[in-house]
Amino acid sequence: MLKQKTKITIIEDDIVLGNTISEILKLNNFEVIYFKDSTEALRYLNKNIPDIIICDMVMPNMNGEELFFKIRRNTKFHIIPFIMITANIDDDVKFKQLENGVNDFIIKPFKVQELIFKINNLISLKNNIEKKFSPDPFSKITIKLSEKDFITSLNEILIKKIKSNIDMNELAGDLSISKSTLDKRVRKLTNKNASQYIREFRLDYAVKLIRSGERNLKYIVDETGFSSFSYFSTSFKLYLDSTPRDFIKSIENEE
CATH class of the missing domain: 1.10.10.60 (Homeodomain-like)
Structure with missing residues (x-):
């Protein structure tokens, strides 16, 4: 049986960067949903739960910190890893977000290998937590694979x-x-x-x-x-x- 792809939601208002990250992650066999608008992303997340969320810190309308607090109000998101993207390397900013509960940071400009390692590490941790509390979470789920071109x-x-x-x-x-x-x-x-x-x-x-x-x-x-x-x-x-x-x-x- 083929392994189900990791589902990643990306929120990044820089369209070029957002599309680039999405394409690279897709090439590395991740399933990616990309939003350039945080409000639109929140509507999606209210109905869908990905395996990991990658979000820009500074965005119009609703910044990354605000989005993080809104989704974490839902208990279903308590074990969903959240990676914040930022160009701000100020320690106070990072410490504040880590204190809030953000799982990790990616500092612009970043290396793709670093992002992939962080995603894999966080997903591994999430899976281990799920196994601890639910020994076989997929035992009654039939995964339907669409035919690929x-x-x-x-x-x-x-x-x-x-x-x-x-x-x-x-x-x-x-x-x-x-x-x-x-x-x-x-x-x-x-x-x-x-x-x-x-x-x-x-x-x-x-x-x-x-x-x-x-x-x-x-x-x-x-x-x-x-x-x-x-x-x-x-x-x-x-x-x-x-x-x-x-x-x-x-x-x-x-x-």
């Missing part, structure tokens, strides 16, 4: 293997098709051959890492599975018409 299935496999050298025969086997069928389907759906699609998938992931705040190019090369920095740099330049360093500078100028 080909590209979605392909992308889920690629993100799991992105750091490694992807063998086409093995990839085709994971999808229960032949290597030739794999290439034909990718060409039909994307107008790219399988090798090009995988290379550009890696590059798109690199872009998402950069946009989320990652600046260590060695780390990015390792995380995206390129065999060398020179190959990564050449591929990046051909794909985006910009070197990785120039692209990082352009993102920093936007900020």
Whole structure:
């Protein structure tokens, strides 16, 4: 049986950052609901309970602290981990939120790996608490899995293997098709051959890492599975018409 995906609700009024975080978490096999407005998010949370909430501290209409207090009034949210995103590194601000009950912080700009580690650690803690008080919470629940389309299935496999050298025969086997069928389907759906699609998938992931705040190019090369920095740099330049360093500078100028 496939493991049910962790459900994450993100509230971030910076649409570019919010979309970037959402896409990266989806690529890492999380189920994500994203809101740019805290009021809209509260309406959703009044009817839905995610596994974890990630919320910006400073937002119009209702800030992260206010949202946190409103949802924690509901006892159903008492064990739902809450991560606050903030650009304010003042200790008094952090101490106040931790005293309120916020579980953790992410300081902008942050590293994607840090966020994923914190999510996994908090979810593990939450699951352990649930098991302690309810030995088998899913024993009477039937999880219905919707049929996934080909590209979605392909992308889920690629993100799991992105750091490694992807063998086409093995990839085709994971999808229960032949290597030739794999290439034909990718060409039909994307107008790219399988090798090009995988290379550009890696590059798109690199872009998402950069946009989320990652600046260590060695780390990015390792995380995206390129065999060398020179190959990564050449591929990046051909794909985006910009070197990785120039692209990082352009993102920093936007900020």
